Amino acid sequence: MIYAGLFYIATVLLVVGLIYKIFDYSRTPAPLLIPTTPAPTTKPGVVYRMAKEVVVFESLFKSNKWIWVFGWLFHFGLFLVLARHLRYFTQPVWFWVDIVQPFGKYASIMMVIGLAGLLARRFLVDRVRYISTPSDYLILVLLLAIGASGMVMTFVAHTDIISLKEFFMGLMYFDIQPLPQDPPLLVHLALVATLMVIFPISKLLHAPGVFFSPTRNQVDNPREHRHVAAWAARLERNN
Amino acid sequence: MAAADFDIPELKDDIEVPKLREGVMAHVKTFPAPKAVQDFMGYPHELVEDWKERAIEKMGDLLGKYRSLKVFLDACVHCGACTDKCHYYLGTSDPKNMPVARQDLMRQVYRRYFTPAGKLFPKLVGAKDLTKDILDEWYSYYHQCSECRRCSVFCPYGIDTAEITMAGREILNHVGIGQKYSNEILGKVQKIGNNLGLPGPALEDTLAGLEEDIEADTGVPVKLPMDVKGAEVLLITPSADFFSEPHVESLIGYAKVFHAAGISWTLSSYASEAGNFGLFNGNYETMRNVAMRIRDAALELGAKRIVVGECGHAWRVAYSFWNTLTGIGYGGDDPFSIELQKQLDPSYPQPQHICELTNDLIKQGKIQVDPSVNDEFVVTYHDSCNVARASRMGTEPGGQFEIPRELIKAVVNNYHDMADGTIREATFCCGGGGGLLTDDLMEVRVKGALPRATALNNVVKEHQVNFLALICAICKAQFTKVLPKYGFDMSMVGGVHQLVGRAVKLD
Ligand code: SF4
């Protein structure tokens, strides 16, 4: 029961927080065209540029191969792991979730290696140590703990995933079912709920933020199109 | 007052990432603007009593007006990818010159006053109350950023520290601590029409003198017209072109190109400045007021084309912002922009860079050049940051790299690029951009030039390069001053149109 409440609250905070932030970003004007050039001159070009940033971390690849390797391992591993988890929330399980299922298991290893590498850099590289705040370490530790507790259940002490799925399906249809009381599972879920709560109020906002970054999402066409923000257009009327 | 002495860094074979040395540049304080200057700009001239409230209020105002600021302050994950990308960090080893640390100077305050996490758990997320010490650090380190955008190329979220620096300077101005150098210039350009404060008659004298020089030199009466109504092209160029060396050689080059191509052109005494320091201190209205003089001159003179001379940040403002600020461009459907846009000749891009213009003329055979007159030179080209990372030339992305190179190679026979990773989008700033081109920041300028000087040194050793070609007035002034400290001869610094001017055939 506690976990049911926890997940309802965490979900509401995550969804409301994210929607508010996305709404806030989109209503804030970008008065000047500031794409980092060379930049695409068309909208499809921008979509392609953004896709390269989000899928293969193009800029990061240019700047630092170590951060790129660890960062990409972590994010891609996380993506597969999350995809795999969809089987707890879908009935019947979508066919592509079944396909990624076996990879998802090992993706957790990628994820944990990536996270460990990123954490090690925070300690070992003097420049990165200098800029790190306690929350930077804690978020990595949190994600590592989520990964590790998940792996314990996958590879060591299996939990009762049938009743686990019943618990989550029940949550989705507002028909609360009992949760298996395995310690690794309880730890895992509590940490995940924590992550969901801090998502919209932490640097994890980089996820929606990247799509709103004017240096990456603007079309380079200032000579052909006049771009004026509403507050700036008002200046013209005072002339 | 002479700036304090400091050690000139030693040139090594490679650009090295230094170990952190905390606080080594904290003593650098650019001269604050005096009362008359701040009064004219409408800012207080000393730290106001309620500075803290005003600073936070201004920050809130900017957060509501600029998506860039809001997203950039939220999105940074402290990954560290940008930490070794800033020439000021590489040259000074002060960690607060790492782009992310420079942002954090503002981010810590943003988090404290504008985010739930920073309000509830300040220690955890590195949030801090705004104090006088922090304000002092802003003043130091927001004047050790040339707003060159190199960091934004390498950040996975495109976080552009220049945007943070601009906001920082804007807030500092609002609480009463402005920078003397930039704000003085912004006063001059708005009162007199150019950054140097040269009045119209002085300009006329200079231009007449140059016409005599060219004729004595070539036997051809090349003109440098001013305030000619009905001329096809209005040329807007940095005022340094009128009297500084080597800038003036490029002005001569433009004049020869127009003459050879038979294009009627004019300068304007009212808008005799391409530079726009409004970009540097981050105030939209100031930048707009400065740009507006050019619109007014274009309308007054009836020009059909607007061409911009060799100046990096000026080209950024012209290319990226003029259409927004003043309607110089196309695609506007409001009365304000239609008035000007219907006057402009649609067969040319508006505004057009002088390199685009000259390169097209050469390619179309409308002017002839003889590159062998430049055979004494082995040339390399420095991509100026604002041209490279904040603008374009031609129709293709990256034209800002190709067109100047194509043009140089048309007028010289010996050309070598500097190493990859130090040119094009990854180019290193000259060290003097963004409002730092002042003697009181000499230490920052010299040390910030280290990466560029290192890359230059390598092509000098390897290929006997003896000419550094530039299209930026600030780069020219900075390099002539700073490169000699690294043992280079200042006469190796010059404009692309200096080379063009020598090669172009005049009859
Ligand atoms: S904009 Fe340029 S000078 Fe400023 S922090 Fe970034 S790299 Fe350094």
Ligand code: SF4
């Ligand atoms: S590269 Fe971008 S996200 Fe990474 S530390 Fe620098 S500013 Fe932050």
